[in-house]
C-alpha cells in the first residue's frame with residue numbers, strides 16, 4: 289500500500305471510530321482532536337497490523353499522533 | 367528523557383531494565399499513554415496505603431464500552447462478569463464483599479490439598495521425554511483451585527487455563543476490542559458453567575466455596591444477586607490461578623537455570639525455605655502494575671496531583687528499588703528484610719496471600735526434587751507472555767535426563 293492509500297484507510301477508520309464524517313477528518317492534527325479514546329486507537333492499530341501484515345505496537349498511535357505522521361511511520365516500517 | 371513504554375524492544379523478555387531506567391531518570395512521569403506512572407518503592411507504597419485514593423471501577427468501564435466492543439446482537443458479559451471483583455470495589459461495598467470472600471476461603475482446610483498437589487501433578491509426567499514447565503506451574507495451583515471450587519474433573523485443563531488467562535487480561539492495558547470479544551466469550555462460558563453449579567450447590571455437594579456463598583447469601587438481609595456471586599467465583603478462580611501460575615513459572619525457570627539454587631533448596635531448613643519463598647515472590651512480581659485514582663488533591667513525591675488523577679503504580683519497579691533492596695536483581699536466598707509489594711499493601715492487599723505463601727513454601731522442595739530429573743537445554747529461552755500488568759512465562763520446555 290502506498291502512503292495515500294494508507295491515509296485514506298486511516299481516515300475511514302478514524303471517522304468510523306470517532307463517529308464523524310470522513311470529510312471532517314484532517315490529516316495534520318493530533319488524534320486527540322477527534323476525541324478518539326485509547327480503546328479505539330488500540331483497535332485501529334490492531335486492524336492496521338492485519339491490513340499490512342506487519343507488527344504494529346498498540347502504542348503506535350501515541351508515538352505518531354496524526355494521520356500524516358502515522359502514514360510516514362508506516363512507510364518506514366521494514 | 368526516558369518515557370515509559372512497555373513496547374520498548376526487549377520489554378517482554380525483561381521489563382526490569384526499562385523500569386529501572388524510568389525509576390532512575392524520571393521516577394514520576396507521564397508514560398507513552400499520557401497517564402502518570404510511579405516507580406519508586408516509597409511512593410508506590412505511600413499511594414497503596416493512602417486513604418486519599420480509590421481503585422478504578424472496571425465494571426463501570428465495561429458498562430460504558432460494551433456497546434462498542436461486542437458485536438450487535440451479542441450478549442455482553444464483561445461488566446456483569448467483573449461486577450464483584452474485589453480489587454475494583456471501594457468503601458462499604460469493598461469491605462462487605464471482601465469479608466464474604468474471606469469467610470468462604472476460611473471454610474477450606476488448604477493444608478492437605480496443598481500437600482497432595484505436587485505429587486498429583488508429577489504423576490502425569492513420570493515417563494515424558496520433555497515437559498513444559500508452564501504446565502507444571504499451572505497444574506499444581508489448578509489442583510488447589512479445583513478443590514477450592516469443587517470443580518475437579520468437570521472441565522478440561524485447556525479450558526480452565528485459557529479461561530483464567532483471558533479473563534485476567536481484561537484488566538490489562540492496550541487491549542483491543544478483538545481481545546475483549548474473546549474475553550466476552552469466556553465469560554459467557556463461565557456464566558453457563560457456574561450457574562449450573564450454583565443451582566446444584568447445597569449441603570450435600572462438595573462445591574464448598576460455592577455452597578458457602580449460596581447459603582450465607584440466603585441468610586443475609588441484602589443478599590447478592592446470583593450473577594454477583596458468579597462474578598465473585600470467577601474472580602477467585604482467576605486471582606488464585608493466574609498469579610500463582612506466573613510466580614511458579616518464573617520460580618521454576620530460576621531453579622532450572624541455577625543448579626546452586628536447586629541444591630540450596632534441597633538442603634534448606636523450613637525457615638530458610640520461608641525466607642527464600644518471599645525472595646522468589648519478590649523476583650517474580652506477577653502483578654507488575656496496579657492503578658489508583660486520587661479522591662482529592664494530593665501530593666506524592668513532591669508532585670501535586672489534582673483530584674481524579676489516575677496513577678499507574680509500577681510494583682515491578684518498586685520491588686527492585688535499590689534503596690530498599692540492595693543488589694535488587696539478584697536472588698539473595700537469605701534476604702531477611704524483604705518488604706516487597708508483590709501482594710500489594712493497604713486495604714486492597716492480597717486476600718489470598720496467606721494461602722499463596724503456604725503453597726509456595728510447601729511446593730518449593732518437592733518440585734525441585736522432581737525437576738532434578740530434567741535439564742534446560744543450552745540456549746533455551748522462555749517465551750514470555752505478551753501481557754503488561756501480569757508477567758509470566760508462556761512456555762519453556764525442559765528435557766528429561768538420560769536414564770543412568
Ligand code: HEM
Nearest residue numbers: 452453605606609610613656708709710714716717718722
Ligand atoms: C503468588 C500469588 C499471588 C500474588 C502475587 C497476588 C497478588 C495480589 C496483589 C498485588 C493484589 C492487590 C491488587 C491491587 O492492590 O490492586 C491482590 C489482590 C487480591 N488477591 Fe492476590 N495474589 C496471589 C494469590 C492469590 C490467591 C491464591 C487468591 C485467592 C485464593 C488471591 C485473591 C486475591 C483477592 C480476592 C484480591 C483483592 C483484594 C482486595 O482488593 O481487597 N490472590 N493479589
